[in-house]
Amino acid sequence: DSPVQYERVGADVTMKCGSMDWDAAVTWTANGTDIDESRLNGSYLILKNVDLTQSGQYSCYEGSSWHLKYQTSLRVGTPPREPVLMCRSNNYPKGFYCSWHLPTPTYIPNTFNISVIHGTKEMVCEKDAVPKNRCHIRYLQLFSTVKYKVTLTVTNALGKNFTTLTFDEFAIVKPDPPESVVAKPVPNNPRRLEVSWQNPSSWPDPESFPLKFFLRYRPLILDQWQHVELSDGTSHTITDAYAGKEYIIQVAAKDNDIGTWSDWSVAVHATPWTEEPKHLTTEAQITETTSASTSSFMAPPTTKICDKGAMVGSGAMAVCWTAGLVVAAYSVLFI
Amino acid sequence: SPAGDSWGIFTFLCAALCNLPALPALNCSEELGAGQSIQQTYDLTRYLEHQLRTLAGTYLNYLGPPFNEPDFNPPRLARAERVPSATVDLDLWRGLTDNARLAANYRAYSRLLCYLRVLDGQVGTAELRHRLAHFCASLQGLVLSIGGVMSSLGYPLPAGPAGPPAGPPEAPPAPNDFLKKMDDFWLLKELQTWLWRSAKDFNRLKKKVPPAVVTLRLEARGF
Numbered sequence: 001d002s003p004v005q006y007e008r009v010g011a012d013v014t015m016k017c018g019s020m021d022w023d024a025a026v027t028w029t030a031n032g033t034d035i036d037e038s039r040l041n042g043s044y045l046i047l048k049n050v051d052l053t054q055s056g057q058y059s060c061y062e063g064s065s066w067h068l069k070y071q072t073s074l075r076v077g078t079p080p081r082e083p084v085l086m087c088r089s090n091n092y093p094k095g096f097y098c099s100w101h102l103p104t105p106t107y108i109p110n111t112f113n114i115s116v117i118h119g120t121k122e123m124v125c126e127k128d129a130v131p132k133n134r135c136h137i138r139y140l141q142l143f144s145t146v147k148y149k150v151t152l153t154v155t156n157a158l159g160k161n162f163t164t165l166t167f168d169e170f171a172i173v174k175p176d177p178p179e180s181v182v183a184k185p186v187p188n189n190p191r192r193l194e195v196s197w198q199n200p201s202s203w204p205d206p207e208s209f210p211l212k213f214f215l216r217y218r219p220l221i222l223d224q225w226q227h228v229e230l231s232d233g234t235s236h237t238i239t240d241a242y243a244g245k246e247y248i249i250q251v252a253a254k255d256n257d258i259g260t261w262s263d264w265s266v267a268v269h270a271t272p273w274t275e276e277p278k279h280l281t282t283e284a285q286i287t288e289t290t291s292a293s294t295s296s297f298m299a300p301p302t303t304k305i306c307d308k309g310a311m312v313g314s315g316a317m318a319v320c321w322t323a324g325l326v327v328a329a330y331s332v333l334f335i
Numbered sequence: 336s337p338a339g340d341s342w343g344i345f346t347f348l349c350a351a352l353c354n355l356p357a358l359p360a361l362n363c364s365e366e367l368g369a370g371q372s373i374q375q376t377y378d379l380t381r382y383l384e385h386q387l388r389t390l391a392g393t394y395l396n397y398l399g400p401p402f403n404e405p406d407f408n409p410p411r412l413a414r415a416e417r418v419p420s421a422t423v424d425l426d427l428w429r430g431l432t433d434n435a436r437l438a439a440n441y442r443a444y445s446r447l448l449c450y451l452r453v454l455d456g457q458v459g460t461a462e463l464r465h466r467l468a469h470f471c472a473s474l475q476g477l478v479l480s481i482g483g484v485m486s487s488l489g490y491p492l493p494a495g496p497a498g499p500p501a502g503p504p505e506a507p508p509a510p511n512d513f514l515k516k517m518d519d520f521w522l523l524k525e526l527q528t529w530l531w532r533s534a535k536d537f538n539r540l541k542k543k544v545p546p547a548v549v550t551l552r553l554e555a556r557g558f
Contacts, residue, residue, distance in 0.1 A: 093425060119411065142428055143421040143532040145524045147408045166406055170531055208429070208539050257381065257534040 002057065002071040006108055006157035007050055009078055015045040017060035018070035025063030031056040050076050052107055077108030079159025085152045087165055090202050090262075092173045092209060092255060095138040098125060098165075100152050110156045119146040144169050173259025175211060176200035178234070178251045183270035190243040193217075193270050196235035197251050200262070214252045214261060219245040220269075231256070246271045370544045372487065376480040377537035383473055384530040390466050391523045397463055398516045412517065418450065418525045419443040421532040433543055434490045436536050441481045442493050443529050448474050450522050488544070 007013050017026045022042040028035040039046055047054060060070040081103050089096035098114060114135055116123040125135035148169070153162040178197040186192040195215060199206045210232065216225040219242050230236055241247060250264040395403040419442065431439070448471060455467045482492055509515035 139425060141422050142425045143423060143528050143535075145420065145422060145521075145528045146411060149408065166408055207542060208535065210538060256538070257384075258531055 002073050004073045004075055006075050006077060008158055009051060009076055010049055013045075013047040013050055013074070014041075015047070015058060015060070015072065016070070017043045017045075020060070020062070020069055026069065027061045027063065027066075029059045029061070030054075050074075052076050055107075075108050075157075077106045077156070077158060078104070080106050080110055080154040080156055080161045082161050082163050083112075083152050083154045085150065085163050085165050087148075087150055087167065087172050089169075089173045089259070090176045090200070091204050092175075092259070093139060093142050094204050095136060096172055097128070097134055097136040098150055098152070099131070099134040100154075101133055102154065106156055106158070108156050108158065110154050113153045113155070115151045115153075117149045117151075118144070125150075139169070142169075170258040173255050175253045175255065175259075175262045176202045177262045177265040178213065178253050179265070181249070181251050181265045181268050183247070183249045183268045185270060185273040186237070187273055190272050190274055191239060191241050193238040193241050193247060193249070193272055194235070195238065195249055195251070195268075197265065198234060200253060203253075210256050211253045212256050214254070215249065216251075216264070217241075217247050217249040219247055221245065241272045243272060244274050370541070372480060372484050373537055373540050373544055376477065376484055377534065377541065379473070379477045379480055380530050380533040380537065383470070383477060384527070384534070386470055386473060387523070387527055387530060390470050391527065393463060393466060394519070394523060397459065398519060402516055402520050407520075409517065409520070411521070412514075418522055419446050419529075420525060421528040423532075433488065433540060434485075436540065437481060437485050437488075437490060438493045440529075440533055440536055441478065441485065444474060444478045444481065445493075447522070447526050447529065448478060451526075454519060454522070484540075 005013075005015075015028075017024065017028075020026060020043050022044065024043045026040075026043045028040065028045045035045065043060075045058065045060070055074055055076045058072050058074055059068060061067065062069050083100050083102055085098060085100045087096055087098040098116075100112065100114075102110065112133065114125050116125050116137055123137055123140075125137050128134040128136060147166050150165045150167075151162060152164075153160060177200060179200055181195065181197040183193050183195045186194050195217075197213070199211055203209070203211065212232070213230045213234070215228045215230065215236055217238055218225045226240075228236060228238075238247075238249075247270055248267050249270065250267050252261045252264050254261045392403075401407045421443065451467065451471050451474065455464065455471060485492055509518055
């Protein structure tokens with residue numbers, strides 16, 4: 001297997017044909033294609049100001065015998081720029097995780113090394129299988145006054161770089177967004193929307209470390225959000241919605257006392273309950289009366305009663321069932 | 336809300352029962368009183384934490400660099416061990432009894448108050464003296480509040496410096512100006528960490544003691 005040769009973008013590369021003399025007659029190929037003699041200086045191949053497209057397999061053959069004298073795999077890349085490192089505790093008080101990436105690609109393989117120092121102690125950050133470029137640490141002690149210092153070093157064949165983060169235990173606490181956000185209209189209330197959600201599943205101990213929440217909502221047609229901060233509970237009823245307008249709603253979470261707000265949850269849409277128009281179109285009326293008189297076994301559509309509200313909750317189901325029973329009883333009378 | 340109404344009824348009954356001379360002291364009014372004062376103590380820690388942020392900022396600027404640099408991360412010297420630390424093993428913290436939890440807070444703030452009062456006497460500017468005095472008064476209130484919770488739950492107060500101190504115990508004076516400033520730095524750091532910890536301590540205590548959704552003033556026993 002041919003050795004790999006790493007070179008920087010923009011560098012001048014000189015390749016020697018193994019142990020052949022400078023004045024030997026040779027042919028160079030790049031990925032199997034012959035290279036023009038103008039690129040050669042004797043038996044040396046000169047590549048000036050290399051770019052990424054020149055990565056590949058370079059081979060050198062003796063002039064007459066076509067013996068392979070030398071082969072190398074050229075990889076053009078860059079040394080690493082300062083990596084971007086982020087550490088966060090979304091599972092306080094269990095621990096925290098750090099994740100990193102390079103701001104620009106290097107086009108060649110990189111290795112990352114992370115070290116975590118707490119006071120005088122070095123802690124081990126266990127690498128996650130998925131996603132890569134992430135590791136996690138368990139807290140051994142809580143309420144520490146000593147900062148954590150995380151250093152990430154990235155190394156490749158062309159150079160190395162590093163970055164450091166220093167932080168207090170409390171400063172990096174940021175929960176994941178709330179889950180299962182649901183917004184429902186409230187029957188017979190044209191200005192209300194009932195919103196409920198759950199604690200993020202990554203937050204391990206909401207009993208001892210309660211979360212508070214921030215709700216924002218607006219009708220789709222407006223840009224201005226309305227905000228509500230809630231110090232407990234995982235539900236809230238909006239009472240000032242514009243009648244008949246579709247709303248977009250999001251929730252964020254934060255530890256009651258420390259750290260920062262989570263990102264916004266997935267947005268949910270809901271429209272407040274609106275009253276059914278009293279009159280039906282004439283076409284619909286005719287269909288209804290016809291089906292009621294002609295069919296004894298076929299239940300007339302019960303969807304009219306059950307259709308109220310955009311979402312079906314348990315209350316609406318009870319109405320459906322009742323309607324179904326009434327219709328069934330009525331139908332039996334017709335037998 | 337319906338939940339509030341049933342609590343109201345419950346507390347009314349409890350108060351009525353507790354005042355029947357025939358029954359042995361049910362202590363329920365005291366427990367409900369404790370629930371309210373746990374909430375008050377929690378609120379006090381949040382207020383103090385907020386106050387401390389301003390105070391610490393001013394004080395560290397007064398100390399000057401490197402103490403007022405955000406990245407300043409000195410090693411903990413042995414002499415800093417005198418200041419009671421909030422740091423604790425996670426499982427140990429979880430397993431603390433209510434009494435132990437409250438006592439740890441009581442002892443810590445009593446001692447921190449002592450140290451702060453010494454600071455108050457030495458500090459240079461009038462603004463700082465004013466801020467420190469105000470903070471010490473609030474911190475004294477916190478100590479008393481914790482003491483009140485402990486008493487209402489029937490726990491004995493920990494022995495030790497509770498009232499105005501003669502001076503912090505076993506405190507060799509700092510041999511030089513820099514080390515003195517380090518002492519001050521760690522004092523403020525520990526105070527800040529304790530206030531964060533106390534919020535969590537009192538959250539846990541809130542769950543244990545029934546919440547007092549009380550509109551009746553049960554403290555006035557002449558009911």
